[in-house]
Amino acid sequence: MSKYNYVYFDADNQKVRWTQNVTEQIDINYEYIGKMTRVEFDLLVEVLWEVFEDQDIELKDFAKYYKDIRIFCDKLKVIIDK
Secondary structure, eight states: OOOOEEEEEETTTTEEEEESSOOOSSSSOOEEEEEEOHHHHHHHHHHHHHHHTTSOOOHHHHHHHHHHHHHHHHHHHHHHHO
16 A cells, blocks of 8 residues: 655745655745655656746646646556556
8 A cells, every 4th residue: 555645835945845744833834735655746746847947836836736646646546456
């Protein structure tokens, strides 16, 4: 069974976290995005790098790509399970 961790993003500081812990008591203002496995998270980072390179990423854009990858991975898991 795959291990899912929490994904957080801070658009002001352009920082992302993939963690087992709920992020609350930290200096950076992270927004909760969702859950992903390590492989899914690596895919998200790779896609974001391809699309944005060195440009800043807005929260809405990060969330959109997260959602797109989450849907893609979920559909792929259904195909594999058949």
